[in-house]
Amino acid sequence: MVKKWMSGLVLVSVLGTAVLTGCSSDSGEKNTASNDAGKSSASASNDNFHPEGLPIVDKTVTLNALTIRWGNMGDSFAKNAWLQELEKNSNVKINWQVISNTDWETQKSVMLASGKMPDIIVGDMAFGDADIMNNLSLFRPLDDYIDQYMPNLKAAMAEMPDLKKLSTFPDGKVYSLPARLPSRPYSSIQPVINKAWLDKLGLKEPETLDDLYKVLKAFKEQDPNDNGVLDEIPYSDTKDVDMNLFAPFGITDIRNNHMMLKDGKLEYIPTSDAYKAGIAWVNKLYSEGLIDKETFTQDNTMLTAKRQNPDAALVGFSYQWTPDAVFGPWSKQYVTIAPISGPDGKKYQVGDPNGLSFRRNELLITTACKYPEIAARWADQFYTGEASIQNFWGAIGTSISKNDDGTYSLMDPPEGTSADAWYWDSSLRDFGPKYVSPEFEKKIKLDPATGDGLKLQLDNLGKDYVTQPFPDVMYTVEEYEEMPTLTTDIENYIKSTRAKWITQGGIDEEWDSYVKQLNDMGLQKLIQIYSDAYDRYQNVK
CATH class of the missing domain: 3.40.190.10 (Periplasmic binding protein-like II)
Structure with a gap:
């Protein structure tokens, strides 16, 4: 503490x-x-x-x-x-x-x-x-x-x-x-790739799952960081966000409750056909060494050590807010790309079409x-507008310039510091009360090359593909009392089974018994709670 x-x-x-x-x-x-x-x-x-x-x-x-x-x-x-x-x-x-x-x-x-x-x-x-x-x-x-x-x-x-x-x-x-x-952008995290590695190997930015597979395989086998050692990690993540690779299958769980809206109807992700197909795809990557073997066990400290390895860039592909946020000395090697299209030929982007x-x-x-x-x-x-921007980016005169024409622009962060890290250091940032009206927002001029301005620029790659998320609903006291009993066992079972299927395979043989086990744990009751909360939300006037 x-x-x-x-x-x-x-x-x-x-x-x-x-x-x-x-x-x-x-x-x-x-x-x-x-x-x-x-x-x-x-x-x-x-x-x-x-x-x-x-x-x-x-x-x-x-x-x-x-x-x-x-x-x-x-x-x-x-x-x-x-x-x-x-x-x-x-x-x-x-x-x-x-x-x-x-x-x-x-x-x-x-x-x-x-x-x-x-x-x-x-x-x-x-x-x-x-x-x-x-x-x-x-x-x-x-x-x-x-x-x-x-x-x-x-x-x-x-x-x-x-x-x-x-x-x-x-x-x-x-x-x-x-x-x-x-x-705020429409897109949440977006696919980020090491462009220096692509250029070294003469490869284009991947657009499809097949493209991504070929790129990850080349990253593993052809020493794109040019250090004479095949130490490259094509894809690495942590156990808390191991679902990122499922996005091309239309799985964009921004609420982290496994609920989606698909064609206007509610769908529970871990029992869906898309989830099953996504597991099989990620298992293929894992079995060929294209996913970090420690993805399901490492924490952020371990992952950061790999991303910011002092001797050479190690990670090829990732999902990030902006490419400059986590890779330290190698940040300039990375670029954000458009969403990878899935088996149905469509692109899906995690986010909210109403803005985040x-x-x-x-x-x-x-x-x-x-x-x-x-x-x-x-x-x-x-x-107020001025108070809110100062509690999101930093104070006027320190992080923000108030211009003669009534607009506001952001100052450059200190050398060696990412803009996002600087804003968090200088303000309450995402937390605390704020209100910036759409009219006041027009006065904010952001540099498209860094920080939040960069994110809005990168958002253009994904905003047209943002899926409609399950809304931020509220639950009754009775539902809150019941939900932990249901979600604890169900969530643990889903996570352990997903890790097993990705690392060892077996999803086709075990799928039916897996779904039955979830239902025996009370899955239908949990889905009903989500459905009731969704109906109440939709009916609020």
Whole structure:
């Protein structure tokens, strides 16, 4: 766990875990949690509080905020000049508790069991829908706060009703705040290949499965990194994303729940004909040594060591956000290509034809917070165009230039740093409340050669082939109670069987018994839950 605290740290030990709880003023007033999540505390009538304008309070109030970051990213985002100016202008200080996602699951269980909560939770990686639904007493309904104290968010919801739809839980209340990220593509990860290797071997970018097979085989056998050793790895991935090679078969599971929409109908991927055909294809690659033998066991650290091997590039083909993001000193050798066409001659791209912009659960106010109005007003400051871009890329003057014509452009990242890594270091990035309207988005000028501008440029290769994903539905408390019992065994069985079939073969002989076993585990009941949630989502007005 990262233990870097900003703005006057208050550290409380709960069951051996570092957790920030409650909110306070600098006068040292002791906090107690509200017993009524739906009602305001006394802070609204307090002379210290201003329901509009800045500062939010006259006398400084401290809020304890928890956020989860990837790996060892730490709290560098808190140096963002916009966040520091907001603290100065609002008189609301934030004690940031930053926990690595690798440590969070254990910490989360302790926190929920103890009920010892910080004032606000920032970012959707902290608590998902099920965490919130199963612990509603810990989180405040925010409808009244949005109506009274959040004019920026209220206006955004009026302009884009999907924000309200996305944020409304099955009981009809809003417990978490949404985000609309700026300048998002339609495509998620895209196929990336070592262009230097292709040129060395006189090969063209692959367009079909047959093309890809021939290219991977040449990568393995013809020493394209030119180091005199056949150490090339045609394709490598990790156990968590080993489904990428299934994309040409129309399998694009962006929700990671195995559900797809095919011709307007729901389909469960692991029992589909496309899945069976994809397994057979990937088994062929594996049996001929064209897939890294450690794909099903290695973690990101092991994979990064291969991608950034100091002596020579080792990996030929991959699926990435942008080609400059993971290959370190070899990044310039890689290019993004159009989706590989499948057996039916069609191309399929993982993504969302509505754009990868909308999020929920980006900020929660807990019932431990003594001054929820202050927390709500602080959060509302994020829902302007300028605030949002500064919390996505970095502050104006640091990462963003505000031009004389009213447009905004991104500065170049430091030498040796990818643009994407720099933005994560400089801002909350994907996490936290944001709203960039389509009109404001027109003012953002991105360099097509790097970072998010590059991603939008690369998106042109795949956006026309993006499949319609299963929507981001919500489930009832009863469904959440039932789903883990079903999904745990089913998911483990699917993963272990997939790994076995890819590495050892046997899918044709074992397919029928595999499907029967899934049904015996309750698969049809699970599919019904997905179907019911989908129907509710479709019927929301």
